[in-house]
Amino acid sequence: TRSTRPQRMLKAVQKNAIRGNPESVISAIDYFCKHSEWAMNVGDEKGCILDSVVTEVDPSTVLELGTYCGYSTVRIARLLSPGTKFITVEFNPASAEVARKIIAYAGLQDKVTLVEGASGDLIPQIKKLYGITTFDFIFLDHWKDRYLPDIKLFEEYGLLRKGSVLLADNVICPGTPEYLEYVRNSPRYESRYYPSHLEYTKVEDGLEKSLFLG
Ligand SMILES: O=C(NC/C=C/[C@H]1O[C@@H](Sc2ccncc2)[C@H](O)[C@@H]1O)c1cc([N+](=O)[O-])cc(O)c1O
Numbered sequence: 722t723r724s725t726r727p728q729r730m731l732k733a734v735q736k737n738a739i740r741g742n743p744e745s746v747i748s749a750i751d752y753f754c755k756h757s758e759w760a761m762n763v764g765d766e767k768g769c770i771l772d773s774v775v776t777e778v779d780p781s782t783v784l785e786l787g788t789y790c791g792y793s794t795v796r797i798a799r800l801l802s803p804g805t806k807f808i809t810v811e812f813n814p815a816s817a818e819v820a821r822k823i824i825a826y827a828g829l830q831d832k833v834t835l836v837e838g839a840s841g842d843l844i845p846q847i848k849k850l851y852g853i854t855t856f857d858f859i860f861l862d863h864w865k866d867r868y869l870p871d872i873k874l875f876e877e878y879g880l881l882r883k884g885s886v887l888l889a890d891n892v893i894c895p896g897t898p899e900y901l902e903y904v905r906n907s908p909r910y911e912s913r914y915y916p917s918h919l920e921y922t923k924v925e926d927g928l929e930k931s932l933f934l935g
């Protein structure tokens with residue numbers, strides 16, 4: 722049967738990237754998405770903003786929701802200090818399988834724990850299952866209607882500390898209006914919008930960075 726887009730993306734990584742070289746994996750995926758098939762990775766333009774926020778926070782604990790093929794997982798993991806705990810959550814087993822192979826091809830498999838499941842089911846169990854108290858950095862890039870319920874779960878289960886940083890993709894396109902309204906109006910967050918474009922296009926999109934104030 723016909724291959725899937727994630728499988729074709731993995732093939733492009735195996736063909737064009739250098740094993741153990743995260744930069745070449747990132748470049749190979751961006752090339753594939755620009756010249757072969759668009760895919761919903763955060764991309765190079767928003768990816769640079771993601772890089773700068775991760776570098777600024779220099780987190781000891783990281784959570785990513787929405788692994789997809791592992792592009793942003795590789796972008797984040799390549800910047801982390803040794804010993805950092807990084808959990809990424811993916812719902813679709815086929816995507817998770819491709820992501821594991823792409824993360825391993827980049828040589829970053831020891832830095833990442835990929836968990837298959839839905840964020841709503843996992844967040845309440847994270848402390849128990851992974852011995853995490855709070856997250857220093859959270860990247861939201863999964864189902865857009867899950868951003869708001871999941872940030873409320875972070876609060877409810879005490880997974881944020883004063884200074885935790887949340888970075889949300891696609892706050893303009895496809896858009897996460899309820900989430901934006903919440904973080905921009907809640908006295909418990911200080912939010913800032915980073916204007917950019919939808920990956921590999923000229924369509925307006927951007928990232929919202931929200932600092933938890935405790
Ligand atoms: O829909 C988008 N992203 C949803 C991503 C969803 C990813 O996360 C899980 S869902 C999940 C994972 C974990 N927990 C619960 C659910 C899916 O299996 C997929 O791998 C999207 C769409 C566009 N676009 O232009 O249409 C652009 C983007 O940058 C996007 O991120």
Ligand SMILES: [Mg+2]
Binds near residue numbers: 762862891
């Ligand atoms: Mg996205």
